[in-house]
Amino acid sequence: MGEPQDGPLLTTPLHALHGELGAKMVPFAGYDMPVQYPTGVLAEHNWTRASAGLFDVSHMGQCFLIPEDGRYETAAAALETLVPADVMALKPGQQRYSQFTNAEGGILDDLMITRLGHSGHEHWLYLVVNAACKDADYAHMRAHLPAGVTLKVADDLALIAVQGPEAVAAVATLAPSLAGLKFMTSVDLAIDGIWAHVSRTGYTGEDGVEISVKSADAVALTRKLLADPRVKPIGLGARDSLRLEAGLCLYGHDIDTTTSPIEAGLTWSIQKRRRAEGGFLGAARIQKELAEGAPRQRVGILPDGRAPAREGTAVKSADGQPIGTVTSGGFGPTINGPLAMGYVNRRFAEPGTPVLLEVRGKDLPGKVVTMPFAPHRYVRG
Amino acid sequence: MATTKYTKDHEYIRIDGDVGTVGISHYAQEQLGDVVFVELPSSGKAVKKGDSAAVVESVKAASDIYSPVSGQVVEANPDLEGAPATVNDDPAGKGWFFKVKIANPAELDELMDEAAYKAFLDTL
Numbered sequence: 436m437g438e439p440q441d442g443p444l445l446t447t448p449l450h451a452l453h454g455e456l457g458a459k460m461v462p463f464a465g466y467d468m469p470v471q472y473p474t475g476v477l478a479e480h481n482w483t484r485a486s487a488g489l490f491d492v493s494h495m496g497q498c499f500l501i502p503e504d505g506r507y508e509t510a511a512a513a514l515e516t517l518v519p520a521d522v523m524a525l526k527p528g529q530q531r532y533s534q535f536t537n538a539e540g541g542i543l544d545d546l547m548i549t550r551l552g553h554s555g556h557e558h559w560l561y562l563v564v565n566a567a568c569k570d571a572d573y574a575h576m577r578a579h580l581p582a583g584v585t586l587k588v589a590d591d592l593a594l595i596a597v598q599g600p601e602a603v604a605a606v607a608t609l610a611p612s613l614a615g616l617k618f619m620t621s622v623d624l625a626i627d628g629i630w631a632h633v634s635r636t637g638y639t640g641e642d643g644v645e646i647s648v649k650s651a652d653a654v655a656l657t658r659k660l661l662a663d664p665r666v667k668p669i670g671l672g673a674r675d676s677l678r679l680e681a682g683l684c685l686y687g688h689d690i691d692t693t694t695s696p697i698e699a700g701l702t703w704s705i706q707k708r709r710r711a712e713g714g715f716l717g718a719a720r721i722q723k724e725l726a727e728g729a730p731r732q733r734v735g736i737l738p739d740g741r742a743p744a745r746e747g748t749a750v751k752s753a754d755g756q757p758i759g760t761v762t763s764g765g766f767g768p769t770i771n772g773p774l775a776m777g778y779v780n781r782r783f784a785e786p787g788t789p790v791l792l793e794v795r796g797k798d799l800p801g802k803v804v805t806m807p808f809a810p811h812r813y814v815r816g
Numbered sequence: 817m818a819t820t821k822y823t824k825d826h827e828y829i830r831i832d833g834d835v836g837t838v839g840i841s842h843y844a845q846e847q848l849g850d851v852v853f854v855e856l857p858s859s860g861k862a863v864k865k866g867d868s869a870a871v872v873e874s875v876k877a878a879s880d881i882y883s884p885v886s887g888q889v890v891e892a893n894p895d896l897e898g899a900p901a902t903v904n905d906d907p908a909g910k911g912w913f914f915k916v917k918i919a920n921p922a923e924l925d926e927l928m929d930e931a932a933y934k935a936f937l938d939t940l
Contacts, residue, residue, distance in 0.1 A: 476875040477850035672849070672876050741853050741897070743873050766852040766875045773853070795855070795871065 447493035448593045448653040456668050464566035466494040469670040476672035480768040483639055483677055484809070487599035488669035489660055495594055496569030497647060499551075499587040500560040500580070507550065507558040513584040514560060517576065519696060519715045520548060521706035522560070528552025530619045530634055532704050534696050535564075535572060540720030541692040542699070543575060544568035545684065549634060553623040561621075561632070563594065563645075565686045593653035598643035598677075600812065601665040603635070606644055609659060613644070618815045629656045635814075638674065640681025640807055642814045679774060680767045682735060682806025688746060689733060689762045689776060697724035698778065700733045700806075731759060732784035735806035736775040736792070738799055743773040744792040750779055751791040751798060758783045761792065769809040776806065820908075821884065821927035824936065828908070829884040829916075831924065836885060839912040840872065840903065843937055849874040851903040856892035856914055863889060863916060865923050870913050872903065884927055887919040 444467040453460065458469035469491065471479060482488055502509035511522040520533035527550055535543040544565050551559040564572045576586050597606055607614040609627040616622055621634040632647040648656050660666050675685070684690045690699045695717070702725070709715065713722055738744055748761035764775030775792070783790065786805045791798040818832045826844035829836040845851065853873040863869045863883040870881035892914045896902060903911040918924070928936060 470876075471849065475849050477852075480875070676875050741900075742855060743853060743878070745878060766873070768875065 445494070447491055448650040449491045449493060449657055452654055452657060453491065458668070458670060461671070463671055464494055466566060468494060469668070471670040471672045472668050476670070476676065477768050479667070479669040479673035480676050482667050483599045483641065483669055483673060484769050485599070487597055487602040487605050487643070487666045488673070489657065489666050490596040490598065490669050490674055492596050492645070493593040493653065494566035496564040496566065496572060497589040497592045497594060498562050498564070498573065499589060500562065501585045501587055502558055503583045503585065505558050510558060510560050510584055513580050514548065515709070516715055517579055518548065519705040519709050519718070519721060521709050522548060524706065525550035527557040528620045528622060530621055530636060534690070534701065534704070535575060536696070536715055536717040536721070537692055538716050540695045540717030542690045542694055542696060543692060544572050545686055545690060547634070547636065549621050552621060567687060591650050592647050593650045595646045595648065595653065595657060595660070596637055596643065597646065597660060597666060598637045598639040598641045600642060602641065602643035603814070605663045605665045606646070606660065608663065618813050626656060627659050631656065638683055639677040640683070640809055640811045642812055676765060676768060679763050679765060679776070680769050680807065680809035681811060682776065682808060685763055694778070695721055695724055695729060697721055698729040698731055698733060728781055730781060731778045732781050733776060733778055734784050735804040735808060736761065736777060736790060736801050737804045738773045738775065738792055738801040740799055741773060742794055742799055744775045744794050744799070744801070748775070749793040750777055751793065752783060753789045753791065755791065755798065758790070767808055774808050779803065819929070821924055821929055822933035823882065823884045823927060825882050827881060827884050829927065831918070834918050835890060835915055836918050837912045837915050838884060840881065840907055841933070842907050845904045845907045845911070848872060848879060849876065851900045854896040854900050854903065854913065856896065857889045859889055859891055861889045863887060881913060883916060885916060885918050885920070885923045887916040889914050890917050891915040
């Protein structure tokens, strides 16, 4: 999952704690990160689906866009030139998933956009971007933001995700008002005395929260959360199998500078006004694909047998013609079988279409399926 | 008593007359993590020492299993298809991969015995 990096690896504020918890560490996006803890990927995956898993995602980039004139519309209008989401419509505390597009309509990164709800900061935007892309994202924003909107990179924040059916209940024992937090909204509050920004969101298909906290408080907060027997630490290995079962894209694999949000099946993240008006980088391609359909489509693929089809596997039609490529593939513990996602020619994107997956020189049968593979269990309130 | 020898890639071969039973060491299964799929050679297949003869897949990745010796596959473990996790639970026993009729016993001399393999693991 990680790309080779030059120079020493960076660490998160929880690095020493991972060691204490017995994590196996691997390089990921330039950081030394836990890929698994002693129980292993399978048990961690299943624990997250059954109870609550805690993930250190402090390597991700957190930043703020601050309009000097104090008007939310100024910040929202500036960001809307770079993303296809309706940022203007966000209410204080509300959050949306979007993508930074390039001039060709490809995806530079995907990100979460939140309008802060904290009194006196309702004109601020808070963004969370991918670790491997963050420096490029910051440069991209600096190059395009108008005078009067400041990018403030928050290097002093850690990010901790707690995910699973017991996640909110567990965190709410330390901050009772969290129980009523709506899906895709956020709140600023104290968790057992530690000030934090909490969003009801995640990357596993489960209910849960992501907690942004001062780096200096990250270890103390994590220890409080792990003191609850429902909460166990989960590594990047299970994070990947969980998001794959949930049908969620991993940047650099399922989406990149060549894939458009329409091809990627992310049309839902482009609200009606933006589809009509455009006004973001690459809008021409995206509006054309909205009108005419994209030439290829991201789909779920289920192999008929037990052999996983990994990233890069060639996808063929039933008569053996090349029609696409797997972009993420592996084994889903919850569905107890292999699963994949990838891009296929639009003529083969219909669920139920039989396909062949070329694994180690053999064409293994499979079929196109609707995602997610494991049902989302978000609590929409 | 059967002798067991090891490769630097962490395969073992348990030698019983002219037939060797091939699997992966406890260390290897620990490094791989949860095994979810094993692809085995068919009976009768000729393998060369160092050839990829089987594939073991964990949740995260696929790894080749190299034959420790040259010879002919005489049997593949029929239980691994339905229960691949046996490789984690009992790598030296029920989690074996395949049995090979050893073509050239001299190749066994190039492999590590139990003590040498333990010493090798200490260097990792």
